[in-house]
Amino acid sequence: MTPYGNIAFFVIIGLLLLPTILLGLRGKSSKRYNLFISVIVLALIFGHSLNGTISLVLFTVFQVVLIVAYQRYRLQQNSGTIFIIAVLLSILPLILVKVLPILGLPHVFGFLGVSYITFKAVQMILETRDGLMKEKISVVELVYFLLFFPTVSSGPIDRWRRFTKDFHTVPSSEDYQKLLLSGINYIFVGFLYKFILAYLIYNYTLIYLPNHTYNYLTPFQGQLAYMYMYSFYLFFDFAGYSAFAVGVSRIMGIQTPINFNRPFASRNIKDFWNRWHMSLSFWFRDYVYMRFVLWMTKKKWLKNKFAISYIGFFLLFFLMGIWHGLEWHFVVYGLYHALLIISFDKFERWNKKHKRWPKNKWTHAIGVIITFHAVCFGFYIFSGTLF
Template sequence: MTIPHMIPYAQPLYFLLLLVALAPIIFSLLVRNKRLPIYQAIVTFFFLFISFGGADWRQGVALFGYVVWQVILVWLYFNYRQQKNATGWFYLAVFLAIAPLTITKIMPLLTDKPISFIGFLGISYLTFKSVQMIMEIRDGMIKEYHPLRYIQFLLFFPTISSGPIDRYRRFEKEELQAPNAEKYVELLGKGVQNIFVGFLYKFIIGYYLGQILEPALKHMVIHNGGISWALLGYMYVYSLYLFFDFAGYSLFAIGTSYLMGYETPINFNKPFLSWNIKEFWNRWHMTLSFWFRDYIYMRLMFFLMKNKVFKSKIVASNVGYFVLFLIMGVWHGLTWFYIVYGIYHATLICLTDAWIRFKRKHKGQLPANKLTHAFAVFLTFQAICFGLLIFSGILNTLLFA
């Protein structure tokens, strides 16, 4: 019997296989409070095989080569980081860690062909894990390097394709200590709930928005030549679709992790109820936002302040925001609308910081009640949706079709 190639969480058969495969793990955690490391490795291999094998076998080869590359790279850095040129080793290690992802982003612009021998589904999220590992080794937060645990961390199949982005130290702690019976029963209930809510989000609401409303509105927008009520409708529908589709996937990944006894961090927390853009990024794709905050923005700010590049902390912070969101935009793709999307959000955050400083200076002089809060949520939602309209690329179609 040929095992079909399946995108994670995209087909009913995938969930059926998941239920059957996880049954022994669930039983062992419920009854014995123990993990089944060998069986879990077999399950991981199986789901990686059906996700990266078959017609996409080149992705599987690329994934294997990538993991070998990162495991050796981290081992070399861990063992040579104490030498005289420690800073040089660190920057070299980070550069080499992101090199495969950089190649997959840049080379298609030069060749008009995907780099199939390097790229694979989820390379970005594995790269974030790899860079995180190197940075935390440098900071002394990771004292020991265990290649096998690192491989388990990289290849944790519930989250491999699109996150959420976990932290190594948290994952390692749970890998070494299975949850007790009371804790696991709680995780089991939350896991089942997340999966069912994920079905609602992705396969019902997301399907209706993305497969029925969005194409119809897009056709109307292009047919009408741009500015119209259809474009406004498309903006809202696309924004909601993006949320329900990705949040649904994240709930599947988190729910599956819970069933396996791992408390993978959540990715979305009611982002459209945010009252400003900074709060939005604390609620939207949270593990990615926090990764960029901790490993790019905070380190850049430390460098700028330590070296007194700017006299004003406010100027340094604003520069940091623009660098951060430009990198985030380029990560999504080397096209003008992703870059504009990054600049747009950096501008909104700088304006939000200025408004927060103004409110603190005039504390007690400005109204603050439920009505003003609701108005702030409303304005923030409009700003978010307009940003996602830029992100969608439809403006590119209208301007350059």
């Protein structure tokens, strides 16, 4: 069963969450019950395929053993080589999932949500290395975090320390009422986005574009219309899934971070990446870009801090591109956004010196329009239609 894919899934989730809601409204802990229903929902999601179930179990055991083993090692020693090996081992299954199909070879870890679980596992190894996770990790809590069913398929990507704080907090009846209302609101937003707006855009415009254009559109106009419609469809479809995940999480007492914050209202490309797929972009920013920049600065291989930053942007967006897939349009999509970020940074530094672009409501509006079109062209590249 696909998470949030049909009404049947929501009916099952609604019935399973009734005891959680009743306990929450009474100010009681529902931790154990939520662990129980998580097993049921995961079985519904992955149980249709024996290979998928085996892959999930093997992958989870592998990541848990790796995380726990590295944490125990880190309490005693801090070898950089061991740290790198641990990170590489953690991302190895994801690399195999991406690479082996291109080579025509089968892989064992090909199941729904492998990317998002990997991000969580790598994050824990990185934060263990930083000395931020010194307390002993409960294996049950670790598995619950990695396989938290509301977010297992498409995120958002939560952080261990934030997640475990919510897990051990029993909200009062009044606080839970706020979480419940917020969760229900997000679920309704998800229905609006996913099952109404995304559905209408796809079925009444997108399937006719760009190859089968309306009679009154030229081929160029058809491509242009496709670019805009695909951008809106991609947002409403993905934001809808994310809203469902956030809503169900809050009903379970976990305040999973939101993934989208009006991205098409962004005033520049940096602002866009602070609003679009936020948990993923923040993950790459914190664990790839910042670490690369700090490492390069420490090694002093380059003296120009802007050159280091720009190389970091290319690395960041290249990895974000190939995370979607190894096809050329994903690679170009990532490098395109790296160029946008670098170009804007250069413009921002130039304007700081020459002050030719004042900050007011008119320049803000122009910035939103320019950013919107630049982003839509990026999604056009992402769609693969251009290649």
